Amino acid sequence: MVQEKIRFQPFSGEPIRLVDEQGHWVASFEHGLPPEQLRRFYRDMLAARILDEKLVILIRTGKTSFIAPHAGHEAAQVGIAHALRKGHDWLFPYYRDMGLVMTLGVPLVEIFGQTLGNAADPAKGRQMPSHPGSKKLNIFTVCSAIASHIPPAAGAAISMKFRRSGQVAVCTFGDGATSEGDWHAGINFAAVQGAPAVFVCENNRYAISVNISKQTASENIAVKAHAYGIPGYHVDGLDVLASYFVMQEVIERARAGHGACLVELVVNRFGAHSSADDDSRYRSREELAAERQHDPLVRYQRFLEKQGLWDANWANELKLEISKELEAALQEALQAGEPDPLEMFDDVFAARPWHLEEQRQLLAEELR
Ligand SMILES: Cc1ncc(C[n+]2csc(CCOP(=O)(O)OP(=O)(O)O)c2C)c(N)n1
Numbered sequence: 001m002v003q004e005k006i007r008f009q010p011f012s013g014e015p016i017r018l019v020d021e022q023g024h025w026v027a028s029f030e031h032g033l034p035p036e037q038l039r040r041f042y043r044d045m046l047a048a049r050i051l052d053e054k055l056v057i058l059i060r061t062g063k064t065s066f067i068a069p070h071a072g073h074e075a076a077q078v079g080i081a082h083a084l085r086k087g088h089d090w091l092f093p094y095y096r097d098m099g100l101v102m103t104l105g106v107p108l109v110e111i112f113g114q115t116l117g118n119a120a121d122p123a124k125g126r127q128m129p130s131h132p133g134s135k136k137l138n139i140f141t142v143c144s145a146i147a148s149h150i151p152p153a154a155g156a157a158i159s160m161k162f163r164r165s166g167q168v169a170v171c172t173f174g175d176g177a178t179s180e181g182d183w184h185a186g187i188n189f190a191a192v193q194g195a196p197a198v199f200v201c202e203n204n205r206y207a208i209s210v211n212i213s214k215q216t217a218s219e220n221i222a223v224k225a226h227a228y229g230i231p232g233y234h235v236d237g238l239d240v241l242a243s244y245f246v247m248q249e250v251i252e253r254a255r256a257g258h259g260a261c262l263v264e265l266v267v268n269r270f271g272a273h274s275s276a277d278d279d280s281r282y283r284s285r286e287e288l289a290a291e292r293q294h295d296p297l298v299r300y301q302r303f304l305e306k307q308g309l310w311d312a313n314w315a316n317e318l319k320l321e322i323s324k325e326l327e328a329a330l331q332e333a334l335q336a337g338e339p340d341p342l343e344m345f346d347d348v349f350a351a352r353p354w355h356l357e358e359q360r361q362l363l364a365e366e367l368r
Contacts, residue, residue, distance in 0.1 A: 008246050010231030011223060013267055016246055017236040031241060035309055041082065041240050042304055045074040046296050046315075047322045048099030054272070054326055055098065055115060055130075063334075066129045068095045069271025072238075075296035076202050076265040078103050079243025083251050084170055090160075092153040092171035093139040095130045095203065095274075100172065106134050108329030113336060120336035124142040124343045138167075145246025147177040150186030150199070155259065157190050157197035168196045168254045170247075175215055176207025178224065182271075187262065192230040196254035197246070199262045200299070202237065204269035209282040227260040232356045237265025238296040241303075268294060341367065 008016055018027040023298035025031065041281060048070065055067040070077065073096060074113075084091060095101055102111055113120025115129045119216040123133070123141070133141025140156075142148050153171035160167045177183050178201060190197040201221045205212040218224055225232025233329060235246050243265055250261050268291045281287075304310035345360040352360070 001278065006249070006251055007026045008233060009321070010225065010233050010261070012234055015234050015236040016242050017239050018245060019139075019239050019299060021299060021302075022305050024306075025300060031242075031245075035307070038304060038307065040298055041078055041244070042297075042310070042315075043318060043322070044081070044103045045240060045300060046318060048074040048077060048102060050326055051098060051102055051111070051320070052320050054330065056271070058115060058330075060286055062301035064117070064129045067115070068098075068130045068274045070096050070099045070271070071270040072268035072291070072296070073097075073202055073241035074099055074266050075300065075362055076243045077235075077243075079265070080200060080247050082244050082245035084086055084097040084168075086210045087137050088166075089168045089170060089251070090138040090140065090153075090156055091329060092149045092156070092169060093132075093142055094149070094173050094177070094202075095128075095142050095144065096174065097142070097172055098130060098132070101132050101134070101137075101139055102199075104134075104139065104292075106132060106137060108137065108326060109333050110134070111338075112330045116262050116333055116336075118333065118336050119339045120333040123355070124339040126344060136310035147173060147180035148194070149173075149181040150177070150180075150182050153188040153190070153199070154190035154193075154195060154197055154260075155194035157254075158193045161193065162193050166255060167197060168251050170198045170200060170251065172200045172202055175201055175203040175205065175212055175221060176210065177201070178221055179207075181216055185345075187230075187260070189232045190260040194257075194259040196257075197260040198250050198254055199260065200247070201262070203264050204267050206269055206273065206279075206283070208273040208277060209259045209279070210233050214344055217222075220266075221264040222262060225244060228260075228262075230262060232258050234261040234264050234265065236265065237267040238299060240296060240300050267296075268292075272293075276281065293335075308337050322323065 020026050038355055051069045058064045059067045077100035081100050109120050114132045117125035131142040133139050153169045157169040203221050220234050222232035222234035233246055236242050
């Protein structure tokens with residue numbers, strides 16, 4: 001078993017933070033990252049923010065039926081994506097992870113196709129919008145039922161251990177998921193089996209309208225790891241470098257055979273829970289305005305400025321470039337057209353049962 005360099009201690013009272021609100025590096029170690037990578041994090045966070053804005057437009061113009069805004073989660077999601085070994089490790093995401101799957105490399109046309117539920121969607125419109133997946137990139141398809149992906153992530157991690165595949169299963173969810181039985185069962189099983197699983201809570205302190213104060217009596221989410229005998233890391237998820245460095249350390253810790261762990265990335269949710277929610281009914285506009293003062297993009301911009309790596313011209317050009325790229329992908333996805341209704345019978349059974357075959361033929365005749 002390789003003992004890797006340990007920088008972070010679990011169960012810290014205060015959230016682990018490497019860059020403060022003013023953009024100062026406050027860690028006791030050098031980050032050692034090259035300028036291109038530091039700027040890449042900014043680019044990816046900006047792209048995630050612009051994607052969020054585009055998804056809001058798609059819902060307002062009636063082109064999609066559901067979105068789960070991820071603005072405020074960008075630093076956490078970009079940190080997670082960069083810490084994973086893309087296409088080697090497995091990600092078990094949840095519906096608010098559009099920025100995460102985009103950063104991991106899900107093609108933009110697929111992202112918009114999935115949102116539109118049309119022929120550009122690899123699932124051919126048979127999934128809910130904001131529920132992506134990717135066979136190629138080892139991304140488990142999102143499931144709406146809260147925490148139902150925790151046991152599959154534990155199972156995948158246990159299999160990775162048996163097969164000595166050198167992979168890690170990273171599983172994300174919100175704070176509300178921690179109240180589900182599946183959450184307990186899955187984490188307990190992965191922990192007791194010493195499986196390479198990293199469970200990550202993107203804690204935005206709300207489960208739809210339910211505030212964290214009504215969700216748990218625990219001091220924070222990370223301390224729940226005590227009960228399973230695994231480390232729990234409490235992290236400032238508005239700090240992209242803290243999210244990245246902690247995630248990298250714990251993923252490599254799991255890969256080296258030290259078993260499962262829990263990470264809590266404390267984030268903000270700038271939007272409503274989803275397009276089906278009006279958050280003004282339970283969250284004061286003052287509270288929201290105060291949260292908006294803690295924008296992960298602004299904090300990281302301040303950090304980059306201090307390194308001489310950010311200026312307004314560069315950022316504006318970047319914004320333009322990303323917006324054009326996203327718009328082109330959206331237009332391509334919009335042109336893909338409706339999926340063939342007959343595809344609803346595909347990909348469910350290896351050999352289609354007789355009754356579905358009969359129904360498929362009936363529909364085919366109807367369509368003719
Ligand atoms: C088993 C189950 N119960 C209830 C719901 C309805 N529901 C959808 S999202 C949600 C809140 C989840 O909140 P959280 O886990 O904190 O994640 P967030 O949406 O805040 O990122 C609920 C209760 C569901 N999808 N599945």
